[in-house]
Amino acid sequence: MPHDVTLIATFALGFALAFLFGYFANRLRLPPLVGYLLAGVVIGLYTPDFVASREIAGQLAEIGVILLMFGVGLHFSVEDLMAVRRIVFPGAIAQIVFATTIGTVLAVFWGWSLGGGIVLGLCLSVASTVVLLKSLEERSAIETLNGRIAVGWLIVEDLAMVLVLVLLPALAGALGGQVPDAGQGGAEHGVLLSLGLTLGKVAAFAAIVLLLGPRVLPWILRQVARTGSRELFTLAILALSVGIAFGSAELFGVSFALGAFFAGVVLNESDLSHKAATNSLPLQDAFAVLFFVSVGMLFDPSIIVREPLMLLAVLFLILFGKSLIALAVVMAMGYPASTALMVSAALAQIGEFSFILAGLGMSYGLLPPEGLSLILAGAILSITLNNLAFLSVERMNAWVRAGPQRKRVLEDARDGRIHALAAELEAVRARAQARAAAHRTISPEELVDRFPLFAQLNPEQREVVLLHFLPQSAQPGERIIRKGDKADAAYFLSSGEVEVSVGGRHIRLGPGSFFGEMALISGQPRSAHVTALDYCSMLRLTTSDFNEIMRRHPEIRSQVAALAAQRDAMNREPVTPPNAAG
Ligand code: CMP
Numbered sequence: 001m002p003h004d005v006t007l008i009a010t011f012a013l014g015f016a017l018a019f020l021f022g023y024f025a026n027r028l029r030l031p032p033l034v035g036y037l038l039a040g041v042v043i044g045l046y047t048p049d050f051v052a053s054r055e056i057a058g059q060l061a062e063i064g065v066i067l068l069m070f071g072v073g074l075h076f077s078v079e080d081l082m083a084v085r086r087i088v089f090p091g092a093i094a095q096i097v098f099a100t101t102i103g104t105v106l107a108v109f110w111g112w113s114l115g116g117g118i119v120l121g122l123c124l125s126v127a128s129t130v131v132l133l134k135s136l137e138e139r140s141a142i143e144t145l146n147g148r149i150a151v152g153w154l155i156v157e158d159l160a161m162v163l164v165l166v167l168l169p170a171l172a173g174a175l176g177g178q179v180p181d182a183g184q185g186g187a188e189h190g191v192l193l194s195l196g197l198t199l200g201k202v203a204a205f206a207a208i209v210l211l212l213g214p215r216v217l218p219w220i221l222r223q224v225a226r227t228g229s230r231e232l233f234t235l236a237i238l239a240l241s242v243g244i245a246f247g248s249a250e251l252f253g254v255s256f257a258l259g260a261f262f263a264g265v266v267l268n269e270s271d272l273s274h275k276a277a278t279n280s281l282p283l284q285d286a287f288a289v290l291f292f293v294s295v296g297m298l299f300d301p302s303i304i305v306r307e308p309l310m311l312l313a314v315l316f317l318i319l320f321g322k323s324l325i326a327l328a329v330v331m332a333m334g335y336p337a338s339t340a341l342m343v344s345a346a347l348a349q350i351g352e353f354s355f356i357l358a359g360l361g362m363s364y365g366l367l368p369p370e371g372l373s374l375i376l377a378g379a380i381l382s383i384t385l386n387n388l389a390f391l392s393v394e395r396m397n398a399w400v401r402a403g404p405q406r407k408r409v410l411e412d413a414r415d416g417r418i419h420a421l422a423a424e425l426e427a428v429r430a431r432a433q434a435r436a437a438a439h440r441t442i443s444p445e446e447l448v449d450r451f452p453l454f455a456q457l458n459p460e461q462r463e464v465v466l467l468h469f470l471p472q473s474a475q476p477g478e479r480i481i482r483k484g485d486k487a488d489a490a491y492f493l494s495s496g497e498v499e500v501s502v503g504g505r506h507i508r509l510g511p512g513s514f515f516g517e518m519a520l521i522s523g524q525p526r527s528a529h530v531t532a533l534d535y536c537s538m539l540r541l542t543t544s545d546f547n548e549i550m551r552r553h554p555e556i557r558s559q560v561a562a563l564a565a566q567r568d569a570m571n572r573e574p575v576t577p578p579n580a581a582g
Helices: 003-027 032-046 051-075 078-083 085-109 114-125 129-138 145-171 191-226 230-252 256-268 273-298 308-332 337-347 352-363 369-402 404-410 412-439 444-450 452-456 459-468 517-522 543-552 554-572
Strands: 470-474 479-481 489-495 498-502 505-509 529-532 536-542
Touching: 003 032, 003 051, 003 273, 032 129, 032 273, 032 369, 051 230, 051 256, 051 273, 051 352, 078 085, 078 145, 078 412, 085 114, 085 145, 085 308, 085 337, 085 412, 114 145, 114 308, 114 352, 114 369, 129 145, 129 337, 129 369, 145 191, 145 256, 145 337, 145 352, 145 412, 191 230, 191 256, 191 459, 230 256, 230 273, 256 273, 273 369, 308 337, 308 369, 337 369, 352 369, 369 404, 404 412, 444 452, 444 459, 452 554, 459 543, 489 517, 489 543, 517 543, 517 554, 536 543, 543 554
Parallel strands: none
Antiparallel strands: 470 536, 479 529, 489 536, 498 505, 498 529
């Protein structure tokens, strides 16, 4: 195959087979993920010398990881995590330590180096957030308390793994691996120094992103969103996520994954995060598929016949070892069996971070090649079996609830802790909602409810219009517009009442009306005083934004202009005194 079409060939083959296998996996009621992995295995098997495509697939996979981590960051809420911190932090850390120890002992028993053992143990100790989210989604359990605990648990694992990924290069030498560029790197200065240097870089990077990010990134996105071009917005999301990921890797030596994660975290507080998530979703999906395909391509199926016992041991650790550890940890902390079982099922698989870590471990000569194959085989099998894990956990839950004695001891007696957590989570929710309400002006639906003028716009146009409005309030008696002033804005009244005073007339305007448009249209000074009669909330539109919206939506412009002309005509008529008719 000519070299220059490798990228296209990889895309074509990857997508086509992933689609086919994913579809059949779905028909067999397996997660499509299993299909993607198998598609990769098949491509790898039948194109053994297709090295270039493997390299390209690797890079495409990296983009997938960047977008996935960006998505995890976008959905990551520090407050939500903090609400469940009492269970997930000690729980996840204890579980990682136990599982890593078992994995390490196992590998050392096989004759691997200690470093290799630790890498294997770490790879097996964490589970895939992506797989968990998909499983919870299928069961509509993401928003349940146990679902949130399980997600929080895996997020703590992800954070721990990010730390491991960042520290591994600094520690590789000390663990008996080869450091590729030891000349300039850590080996000369000693492990502690390079460790400190790495941590310092991460801290500097996090500080810059977290301090500057919330000011700059949402602002950029807002400007782009106001153009109303979906294409530009998607492009902005891509440029920011991939750009920050790449830049952080180049400048600070921080991993792509970490950079992208932080970019997502910074954006998730902004009111545009939802739009960002929806716009980047199709890309995330596409590249995540390539990620799984390329993982499959690296898999060497001969491991099944070469090392069946090793594979069984790895699988046993993933499916039962980790789950039992988590079950014991959660029960020991005094939580009910249903929570413990949910976390167990969530953990009975391994995924993206294990592959990334295994790949890194191999590149530093810590993990033997069969380690990667074992981990891949373990992942493919455990992800395939994860559905079963959830089903058996549901059975066990039903079993616990069926016996009054069991239910009392394993569930009811342990209710206190979980109720406290639920209350805390509820409080976090309420706070977030209140904040969002204060932040947000109104929803696109409310916009149309209050201002029928905008009903002719499609939902996307409504959203763009909303981005131009600035919320403003006025106290009773406050003068909002002074006659004769130079105009700088128009106002849309969403609640309260105002009085327009012009040439002896007093006209009341209520919710749903707008004012301040006449001077903007005519270029003349303000034609009347406008005063708030009670507490008013308004949406303000500056001159340039007003002109912009009128230019973009001629239908609205003509309605606004018609009303302005009508008002003008009315103001020109002589005032008839109320008792003139006598
Ligand atoms: P503008 O001239 O910019 O500032 C004062 C606003 O009062 C004016 O725009 C209109 O929006 C509003 N206004 C003026 N005359 C009337 C009227 N007759 N009826 C309702 N609103 C008016």
